[in-house]
Amino acid sequence: MRPFRFTNAKDAASAVRSLTGNPNARFLAGGTNLLDLMKEDVERPDELIDITRLPLTQIRTITSGPNQGGLSIGGLGRNADAANHPLVRQNYPLLTQAILAGASGQIRNMATNGGNLLQRTRCPYFYEVSMPCNKREPDESSARAGCGALEGINRMHAIFGWSEKCVAVYPSDMAIALAALDATVNVRKADGQERSIAFADFHRLPGDTPEKDTNLNHGELITAIELPRNRFADHSYYLKVRDRSSYAFALVSVAAALEMKENRIVQARIAMGGVAHKPWRALKAEQLLVGKEASDATFRQAAEAEMAGARPLSHNKFKVELSNRSIVRALQMAVNGGKA
Amino acid sequence: MEDNQTPQLTDDEKKLFEDLMPEDLDEILDTGVNRRHFLKLMTLAGGGLLAAHSAVAEQVFTRPLSVPSAPEPASAAIENGVNVSFKVNGAARKLTVDSRMTLLDTLREKLELTGSKKGCDQGQCGACTVLVDGRRVLSCLTLAATCEGRSVQTIEGLAQNQTGSAVRLHPMQAAFLKHDGFQCGFCTPGQICSAVALLEEARTGHASYVTENVRQTAGPVRLSAEEIRERMSGNLCRCGAYPNIVAAIQEVYSGKPVEQTWQFVG
Numbered sequence: 282m283r284p285f286r287f288t289n290a291k292d293a294a295s296a297v298r299s300l301t302g303n304p305n306a307r308f309l310a311g312g313t314n315l316l317d318l319m320k321e322d323v324e325r326p327d328e329l330i331d332i333t334r335l336p337l338t339q340i341r342t343i344t345s346g347p348n349q350g351g352l353s354i355g356g357l358g359r360n361a362d363a364a365n366h367p368l369v370r371q372n373y374p375l376l377t378q379a380i381l382a383g384a385s386g387q388i389r390n391m392a393t394n395g396g397n398l399l400q401r402t403r404c405p406y407f408y409e410v411s412m413p414c415n416k417r418e419p420d421e422s423s424a425r426a427g428c429g430a431l432e433g434i435n436r437m438h439a440i441f442g443w444s445e446k447c448v449a450v451y452p453s454d455m456a457i458a459l460a461a462l463d464a465t466v467n468v469r470k471a472d473g474q475e476r477s478i479a480f481a482d483f484h485r486l487p488g489d490t491p492e493k494d495t496n497l498n499h500g501e502l503i504t505a506i507e508l509p510r511n512r513f514a515d516h517s518y519y520l521k522v523r524d525r526s527s528y529a530f531a532l533v534s535v536a537a538a539l540e541m542k543e544n545r546i547v548q549a550r551i552a553m554g555g556v557a558h559k560p561w562r563a564l565k566a567e568q569l570l571v572g573k574e575a576s577d578a579t580f581r582q583a584a585e586a587e588m589a590g591a592r593p594l595s596h597n598k599f600k601v602e603l604s605n606r607s608i609v610r611a612l613q614m615a616v617n618g619g620k621a
Numbered sequence: 622m623e624d625n626q627t628p629q630l631t632d633d634e635k636k637l638f639e640d641l642m643p644e645d646l647d648e649i650l651d652t653g654v655n656r657r658h659f660l661k662l663m664t665l666a667g668g669g670l671l672a673a674h675s676a677v678a679e680q681v682f683t684r685p686l687s688v689p690s691a692p693e694p695a696s697a698a699i700e701n702g703v704n705v706s707f708k709v710n711g712a713a714r715k716l717t718v719d720s721r722m723t724l725l726d727t728l729r730e731k732l733e734l735t736g737s738k739k740g741c742d743q744g745q746c747g748a749c750t751v752l753v754d755g756r757r758v759l760s761c762l763t764l765a766a767t768c769e770g771r772s773v774q775t776i777e778g779l780a781q782n783q784t785g786s787a788v789r790l791h792p793m794q795a796a797f798l799k800h801d802g803f804q805c806g807f808c809t810p811g812q813i814c815s816a817v818a819l820l821e822e823a824r825t826g827h828a829s830y831v832t833e834n835v836r837q838t839a840g841p842v843r844l845s846a847e848e849i850r851e852r853m854s855g856n857l858c859r860c861g862a863y864p865n866i867v868a869a870i871q872e873v874y875s876g877k878p879v880e881q882t883w884q885f886v887g
Contacts, residue, residue, distance in 0.1 A: 287703050287720035287766045316762045317743050331767055365827050367838045374835045381830040385855020386819065387747060390756045391763070514836070527830070527854035619834065
């Protein structure tokens with residue numbers, strides 16, 4: 282690992298100031314991804330600012346503003362605590378399930394809620410510094426420019442929204458549930474002001490700038506994640522399909538949330554993981570479900586409508602049918618209140 | 622290994638080892654204690670022989686063979702040195718570390734606590750699992766510099782020293798021995814630390830991905846074999862001792878003897 286200066290942030294204002302002042306500095310929260318990438322020489326900060334002691338860990342009901350009655354989850358709270366908070370488990374069980382589907386008990390005790398959103402792709406071409414990767418080496422004149430996965434081994438890669446520059450997928454499970462639950466991300470800017478980013482605008486598709494995973498600017502600090510109040514708690518499910526039954530990244534995952542009136546679907550939210558460079562909201566499928574009676578035939582129709590837009594790569598055509606079936610299964614589970 | 626890194630036995634320790642297994646002493650001195658010796662010691666300890674044997678038994682059992690430690694470099698001599706004070710197994714420790722140093726390397730290389738193992742060094746295997754402020758974490762992805770004021774517990778700190786008698790193993794350690802929850806033993810310290818924390822998490826009602834209804838938040842979680850497997854999935858075992866590990870955890874969880882799935886032959 283390359284040498285770096287280690288500092289402790291005294292408060293949010295000074296943390297943001299310090300980071301803004303040094304383009305090569307990074308915030309250190311749980312460290313579960315950043316330290317790994319530093320050991321691999323992918324991330325090369327010359328300064329780490331430890332923000333874990335900032336008082337941004339609270340989980341509380343929002344009492345005013347557009348998300349009144351919803352839940353605010355502190356950016357520096359730990360994943361395990363968010364998953365197990367009674368208000369999250371009662372009102373947003375989809376989020377609990379998604380967090381618990383990710384990583385391991387140890388990692389969830391370390392990883393923070395804000396940090397989870399900023400996980401980088403696990404694409405092996407990104408991780409291996411001898412391989413070409415536009416995300417790691419955005420400078421076109423670099424000897425390592427290019428995308429190794431596009432024509433390489435791309436079984437784990439994207440089937441939606443990829444570009445010639447990058448076919449990587451986004452790894453977080455937590456974020457897939459947050460996308461389905463219409464979360465917003467509250468951020469403290471370099472000038473001390475706050476701004477809110479709708480979840481759909483937080484992560485990016487790769488386009489011509491795959492080095493930018495999110496629309497967060499350098500120097501901005503995630504203070505909280507807000508969830509609006511909803512009526513999905515009775516009918517939601519997070520389905521994760523992976524190569525082994527636990528402690529692996531998703532091949533495909535589906536966060537499904539339904540508001541039901543008897544057997545009729547009033548509202549539907551579906552977000553998918555493992556298929557794109559960001560959490561993929563299955564808007565076509567959602568539209569097809571609204572107002573319909575819940576049935577396997579309707580679910581299949583919705584899934585097929587969404588997956589018709591998929592563009593698989595040479596090694597991941599299986600993900601299209603797997604996604605089809607996963608959407609149907611997640612919806613069935615959601616209708617039954619999470620039971621098979 | 623350099624000469625000055627060879628484990629040194631005290632005279633008392635040599636005497637104890639000679640008494641216990643004279644034929645192996647040279648090998649121990651040359652190569653350190655291997656699993657065969659360890660099992661011998663465990664067998665003796667189980668029979669109470671070791672306890673009765675000598676006052677130094679306790680020492681042999683609880684502290685690693687002493688390695689003459691290099692003089693601590695002055696903090697100014699370390700580039701990006703960070704001063705950190707924290708507790709390790711109840712004892713206050715104060716040291717200066719390179720900012721890059723992980724908690725795992727600090728425990729192993731600076732504090733001579735080599736129980737925590739470096740498997741992958743990337744957060745994928747769980748061999749380095751320790752408890753920080755009572756919660757299980759990966760020490761390979763924790764910078765020592767972030768541990769200021771924290772309390773760290775390692776595998777070495779689980780057993781209880783009892784004056785005038787043998788060490789009393791933590792119930793989880795005893796259960797791993799009974800159920801043979803290991804083969805090569807490399808992942809075992811991490812497995813045991815993880816299992817100890819798992820029981821506390823279940824007691825306080827933490828859910829897992831296989832918990833049927835996460836909306837039910839009252840009371841402890843009932844730990845089925847499926848729950849234990851899911852909650853232990855961050856600890857890999859290349860020898861595949863998983864069924865025995867689950868049995869060991871079930872025994873400690875239930876407080877009732879669980880039948881062993883193995884026995885010595887002959």
